[in-house]
Amino acid sequence: MRENTTHDGPTRRDYLKIGGATALGGLVAGCAGQDGGGAEPTTTESGGNTGSTQTEQTTTEDTPYSVTMAPVGEVTFESVPEQWVAYDGGYADMGVALGKGDGMTGIGGSGRYYTYVYDELPGVSVDRESIEANDLGEAGMSKEIFYELDNDVHLMDPQMLVNWFDWSEGDVEEIIENVGPFVGNLHFRREDQWHDYRYYTLYEAFEKVATVFGEQERYEAFEALHDKFIADVQRRxxxxxxxxxxxxxxxxxxxxxxxxxxxxxxxxxxxxxxxxxxxxxxxxxxxxxxxxxxxxxxxxxxxxxxxxxxxxxxxxxxxxxxxxxxxxxxxxxxxxxxxxxxxxxxxxxxxxxxxxxxxxxQNLFLTERGAQQLYPEVFGEVTSDEQLFDRQRVADIVDGTV
Missing domain, CATH: 3.40.50.1980 (Nitrogenase molybdenum iron protein domain)
Structure with missing residues (x-):
């Protein structure tokens, strides 16, 4: 089985200078509550960065840089990841938003990754056939598929693997050392007792992923568009x-x-x-x-x-x-x-x-739809063609016109 495969020579994984030991140390520290613990930072759901996190440095192709996110802690990259995988559709959508859709090799559950919203964005698409062919969930989230996909980074919370899929901390360390690091935080709900470390808002997590890919300008463009959109909706x-x-x-x-x-x-x-x-x-x-x-x-x-x-x-x-x-x-x-x-x-x-x-x-579309479901007299019926945000502007950001 390739689950026990080790790599003796240097590979493109060598961009992770600090290796599995430091990354796993961050994972353990996060679980112990040393990175924010059970206390949640002061954040807003409608805004982006509220001062509770620091914007990390702008990255270039050849400059080492670090990303710090609970529960793993600090992860250092020597180059921008090219191949990547997400467990859920939220992190997958972040990668697409940052113009990195072509590097996505699979997903944890393709059935819950809703990509039809991209049909309304000129030039934005993903290769669903490839993603569905590499469904980690259908493969039982086994270590084997992590080796097979050979990704540079895994956008998922490793504690989710431990608590949902019976991975051990040793399994997590093995994949970090032999394949690539984990960067991600399970934040779609805040009701699981095992999640005793810091949570992130959508845009705080998005900012971390943007730093992973060296796409801070795209992130800032999305943040500005989002904040104006939410403010305009809330005003009405x-x-x-x-x-x-x-x-x-x-x-x-x-x-x-x-x-x-x-x-x-x-x-x-x-x-x-x-x-x-x-x-x-x-x-x-x-x-x-x-x-x-x-x-x-x-x-x-x-x-x-x-x-x-x-x-x-x-x-x-x-x-x-x-x-x-x-x-x-x-x-x-x-x-x-x-x-x-x-x-x-x-x-x-x-x-x-x-x-x-x-x-x-996806959040832009869901907020627009929710506004029309709840307040049709203000925003138009949900079955109407009325639009509350500029689709072309979103497509331009994804394309790099920021």
Missing amino acids: LPPADERPNVLLVYAGSDEPEKFSPYRLNDKGTSKKQWHDLGVSDALAGSGIEGLSTTDRGKIDYETMLEVDPDVIMLRAHERKSAQEFRDTVLSFMRYHPVASELSAVQEGRVYRGGYLFQGPI
Whole structure:
């Protein structure tokens, strides 16, 4: 098995000067809470860098540089990585946003990497055939596929591998030493007990990835576009007491009966658009906890009726259009004996709930869609052609016109 392969001679992996020992030392330190610990820095979901992290140095092709991110700690590169892989679609989207899509060799789960948004961006695309052929999740996240893909950097949290896929710290060290380093932090939710080290907002994580690839100018262009877009949207929001409360749940069936709940008070990046759009959590005060590694509880329509949310957002239907969702899921709920009693169902306020993993490009689209779902009288119907941000500007940044 190649899992036990070692490399005796120098390879392009030699750009990682500090090797596995220092990188793994950072990993252990992060787990012990020495890099921010369980305390979260002061950040905003709508902004980029808020002063809680330092912008790392601009990189060039031949100048060694370092990136520091919990849980791994400091990783030093001697050249910009060319081949890379992400576990989730959020980090994959970051790479694409930075103009590095051609170097992506695979992904942890291709089924949850939604690339159709790129169809609206002139000249932006990814090779889905290649990505789907190298699905780490389908390969069981085995070390073997890490050797086979032979990437320069792995954009994923190694503690996710330890806690979700039964890797040992030794397995992590082996891949760092023999293949390439890990840079990433599992930040889409903040409810897992094992994640006792620092979290990052979407744009804080994006800035780290930009430093990995030496693409600070593209990052700054995205940050400026994002901040202006969010400010423009928030300026048009109704007063807080006129905004709806939202129940965010997961159920993959077109005829759902049981739902995994999410809590909007969790500041994970998968809820970013809902925080930026100023909605409140329909489960506040209910005693119901959100989905996590250790909490897999579900709720039914009877429980929903006790809360009777203004709006229901349902995840796991991102391959459907808005109309297809209404013709299947919402139609089923309207004829269900209990679901039909829900105010959100009666008023047709049941929508697709967005991705679990989102990067900077995807977030622009999801925020636009969320604004139209929640406030159609302000931003236009979600089925309309109204656009809230400039697609060509996004495409230009990806292309390098910053």
